[in-house]
Amino acid sequence: MNSLIHARGLVKRFGDFTAVDGIDVDVRAGEAFGFLGPNGAGKSSTMRMIGCVSPPSGGELRILGMDPRRDGPAIRARLGVCPQLDNLDPELTVLENLVTYARFFGIPRRAARERAAELLDFVQLGERAGSKVDPLSGGMKRRLTIARAMINQPDLVLLDEPTTGLDPQARHLVWERLFRLKQQGVTLVLTTHYMDEAEQLCDRLVVMDGGRIVAEGSPRELIEAHSTREVVELRFPTDDQGTYAGKLEGIGERVEVLPDRVLLYVGDGDGALTEVHRRSLSPSSSLVRRSSLEDVFLRLTGRTLVD
Amino acid sequence: MLPRLLPALDGMARRSAAVAGRNVAALRTAYWLVLLGGLLEPVFYLFSIGVGVGALVGEIPLPGGRLVGYAEFVAPAMLASSAMSGALTETTFNFFGKMKFMRLYEGMLATPVRPIEIALGELSWAMLRGSLYSAAFLVIMVAMDLTTPLRALAAFPASVLVGFAFGALGMTVSTLIRGWQDFDMISAGMFVLFLFSGTFIPATAYPDVLRWIVEVTPLYRSVDLIRGISLGSLGFVQLLDVLYLLAMLVGGLFVAGRRMERLLCR
Ligand SMILES: Nc1ncnc2c1ncn2[C@@H]1O[C@H](COP(=O)(O)OP(=O)(O)OP(=O)(O)O)[C@@H](O)[C@H]1O
Ligand SMILES: [Mg+2]
Numbered sequence: 001m002n003s004l005i006h007a008r009g010l011v012k013r014f015g016d017f018t019a020v021d022g023i024d025v026d027v028r029a030g031e032a033f034g035f036l037g038p039n040g041a042g043k044s045s046t047m048r049m050i051g052c053v054s055p056p057s058g059g060e061l062r063i064l065g066m067d068p069r070r071d072g073p074a075i076r077a078r079l080g081v082c083p084q085l086d087n088l089d090p091e092l093t094v095l096e097n098l099v100t101y102a103r104f105f106g107i108p109r110r111a112a113r114e115r116a117a118e119l120l121d122f123v124q125l126g127e128r129a130g131s132k133v134d135p136l137s138g139g140m141k142r143r144l145t146i147a148r149a150m151i152n153q154p155d156l157v158l159l160d161e162p163t164t165g166l167d168p169q170a171r172h173l174v175w176e177r178l179f180r181l182k183q184q185g186v187t188l189v190l191t192t193h194y195m196d197e198a199e200q201l202c203d204r205l206v207v208m209d210g211g212r213i214v215a216e217g218s219p220r221e222l223i224e225a226h227s228t229r230e231v232v233e234l235r236f237p238t239d240d241q242g243t244y245a246g247k248l249e250g251i252g253e254r255v256e257v258l259p260d261r262v263l264l265y266v267g268d269g270d271g272a273l274t275e276v277h278r279r280s281l282s283p284s285s286s287l288v289r290r291s292s293l294e295d296v297f298l299r300l301t302g303r304t305l306v307d
Numbered sequence: 308m309l310p311r312l313l314p315a316l317d318g319m320a321r322r323s324a325a326v327a328g329r330n331v332a333a334l335r336t337a338y339w340l341v342l343l344g345g346l347l348e349p350v351f352y353l354f355s356i357g358v359g360v361g362a363l364v365g366e367i368p369l370p371g372g373r374l375v376g377y378a379e380f381v382a383p384a385m386l387a388s389s390a391m392s393g394a395l396t397e398t399t400f401n402f403f404g405k406m407k408f409m410r411l412y413e414g415m416l417a418t419p420v421r422p423i424e425i426a427l428g429e430l431s432w433a434m435l436r437g438s439l440y441s442a443a444f445l446v447i448m449v450a451m452d453l454t455t456p457l458r459a460l461a462a463f464p465a466s467v468l469v470g471f472a473f474g475a476l477g478m479t480v481s482t483l484i485r486g487w488q489d490f491d492m493i494s495a496g497m498f499v500l501f502l503f504s505g506t507f508i509p510a511t512a513y514p515d516v517l518r519w520i521v522e523v524t525p526l527y528r529s530v531d532l533i534r535g536i537s538l539g540s541l542g543f544v545q546l547l548d549v550l551y552l553l554a555m556l557v558g559g560l561f562v563a564g565r566r567m568e569r570l571l572c573r
Contacts, residue, residue: 014573053416053572073318073419081417087410091333100332103325104418106318152418 004029004064004156004187005050011058012045012211019045021211022059027189029155032182035191036198036293037208038303043191044084046208047160050189051081064155077105080149084160084191086141088133094144095120095129098151105152112151119147123177139170146177157181159190163197175200195293207293209301219293226299227291228253230269234262234276234283244281251275256298265295319427322420326428327435329411345396346440349389350447356507357381369540370511382453383462383534384506386444387469390437391526392497394470397433398477399493403484405429406570416571423564430474430560437470438463454537462536465549469529472552475559476525482566500526525555 005027012020020042027033035043048054050063052072061068063075089097095116102112120126123143133141142162149157162178163171178201182188192198198205199219207215207222215222232252236244242257249255252266266272269288276283298304361377368374405411412425445459445466454462480493504510504526510518521527532548535541 051417053413055572073421076417077419079417083413083417085410087414089329089333089411089414091335092329096332100325100329101414101418103328104322104415104420106321106325106419148414 002028003062005033005189006062007050007059008061009059010046010049010056010061012042012049012054013057019211020049023206023208023211023213025206025213027156027187029187030185031203032188032190032201034189034198034202034205035208036193036195036202036205036297037191038193038297038301040210041208042211043208044160045211047084047158047189047191051079051158052076077152078155080152080154080157082142082145082149082157082159082162084164086145088141088144088148090133093130093132094125094136097133097144098148101148102151107152115151115153116147119150122150122180123147124173137170139166139173142166142170142174143177146174150181154186156187156189159188161191161193163192163194171197195297198293205293207297207300209303214300215296222293222296223291227295228265229267229291230272231289231291231295232264232266232269232272232276233287233289234264234281235260235285236262236281237284247279247281248276254299258304263295263298265291318419319421319424322424323428323431326415326420326425327432330429330432342436342439345389345393345436346443348392349385349440349444353378353382353385353447357385367509369538370509371540373540375538376453378451379453379538380509380534381507382448382451383537384504384530386441386448386462386466386537387526387529387533388501388504388506389440389444390466390470391473391500391529393437393440394433394472394474395477395493395497397436398430398474399481399484400490401433402429402478403481403490406481406567412567412571421564422567422571423560426475426478426560426563426567430471430478433474433477434467434470437474438467441466441470448537455539458537458539462533465532465536468549468552468556469533472525472529472555472559475556475563477559478563479559479566482563482570500524505530525551528552 003026005025007023007025009022009024010020011018011022023046035046037043045054049056049061052063052068052075055069064078066075068075089100092100098116098119099109099112102115120129123146125140125144125147128136128140136144146162163174166174175197178188190201202219204218206213215226217225241260241262244262245255245257248262248264251272252264254265256263256265264272273286273288294304357378361381364377366374367377367380415425416422441463445463448454449456449459503521504524505521510521510527513521528548528551532545535545
């Protein structure tokens with residue numbers, strides 16, 4: 001068996017509530033795998049089961065060929081985990097955070113210090129080694145958490161929303177570091193509700209909604225299977241964009257009405273825009289773009305990812 | 308069985324030590340003040356009550372009929388109470404804060420460290436501090452001629468056991484409390500134990516019913532054990548005290564580990 005993560009009919013219940021509702025997942029060595037989904041989709045619940053800190057309520061789960069229920073400590077020894085909310089140690093310095101964490105894996109102190117220093121350089125925090133954690137910016141904390149996840153040279157790294165809440169610059173820095181890890185052959189599993197993040201980092205992903213997987217594939221495959229090549233975004237000077245839906249009928253394959261704009265799913269965006277103007281509809285703004293995972297998500301669930 | 312058990316225990320000990328090591332790394336200058344405070348408290352009680360009130364009380368009879376000076380009588384009880392309060396403070400206030408507010412243990416549990424190892428590590432740490440207090444207090448007792456050096460040496464492991472037992476209890480308690488408001492109850496409970504555990508007067512002075520209640524409380528058993536050693540009046544009942552405290556330690560650790568798993572590994 002080549003899968004680092006193998007799940008069949010995996011379920012997580014909290015009381016009567018089913019957060020993860022029977023999902024099948026396989027993650028192979030060396031790939032970057034994503035869970036894309038809106039708030040409450042069950043991404044973190046899934047990640048915590050994979051991280052062996054939350055026992056599955058049902059189904060089959062094997063991580064690195066082992067059973068989380070029995071071999072939790074042995075599995076966790078080979079995982080790197082970056083949780084959704086940073087849980088760095090506020091009483092320790094940046095460097096101490098890494099060294100202390102290394103000790104939990106049984107890494108000797110001297111080796112821990114060396115590795116910690118390397119990792120701090122890798123996430124560009126070398127200069128802050130002696131600083132406490134609290135004064136760090138959100139992006140720095142995130143990078144430190146990622147460095148901490150790498151301290152045991154894990155076979156599998158779990159990243160729960162690695163860039164949520166960061167400004168664009170900080171996000172790009174994190175992406176760039178994660179991309180390097182990927183190039184080094186580290187297997188990454190990440191969750192996100194940013195489609196650009198999924199497109200940038202993931203070789204393969206599943207779209208989750210309401211605890212279920214609604215689609216699976218590479219970003220390209222998903223877009224090809226569930227959307228058209230291009231999208232025309234139109235804004236009309238009215239409170240109810242829906243009144244225009246009928247008038248746009250037949251221009252593309254599909255019309256999608258959002259609160260603030262109308263989306264036309266078409267093969268040829270410029271051609272479609274010409275047709276819109278020929279029907280003497282005059283949008284206050286218009287934009288032709290390529291289909292993205294956002295469109296896939298909208299198609300599959302009828303909702304937007306980020307609300 | 309043994310070849311498999313030994314590495315498992317070794318791993319457990321190492322990981323618990325790593326948990327305790329985290330606290331060493333977090334030591335800061337401010338902590339030394341807290342340390343000093345904990346050290347001085349029983350000394351103040353000893354001087355104000357043991358020596359001060361003792362001058363009025365005079366001698367006090369032990370159950371066997373032997374008469375001892377009041378300070379001699381009170382000192383071992385101060386030692387036991389300070390072992391208790393040191394252990395409880397560390398394992399309730401500090402442990403609870405780390406669990407709920409720093410979310411420290413969540414990070415630890417993503418590593419091979421298991422809940423029981425966190426409990427064991429934190430407890431060992433708390434005991435390191437408690438043992439320091441106890442040792443210092445025993446030195447003072449010897450210096451004031453309230454016990455002999457040999458008895459003090461024997462009382463040391465006993466006071467460590469008292470600390471371990473209360474620490475394990477404190478951990479269990481902190482997995483059960485809901486918020487800071489419950490800490491008032493813990494403090495109150497500790498104070499009641501402090502006053503009524505045969506600390507200042509022999510339990511035989513109480514009415515029978517009350518005496519029975521007092522005699523099953525953990526601090527009474529601790530005072531009884533340490534007093535027995537420091538006054539050299541050991542008997543079968545001190546063996547019972549040791550078993551009582553050992554049971555409290557093992558039971559407390561086990562329940563705390565279980566509860567932590569339920570709270571943190573949902
Ligand atoms: N410990 C818990 N107890 C009860 N319900 C929970 C618990 N953890 C998660 N849930 C519920 O399970 C559902 C899925 O939560 P989860 O955190 O897995 O979603 P998510 O996809 O990670 O969302 P987000 O993008 O907001 O992080 C939510 O409705 C949440 O309220
Ligand atoms: Mg989440």
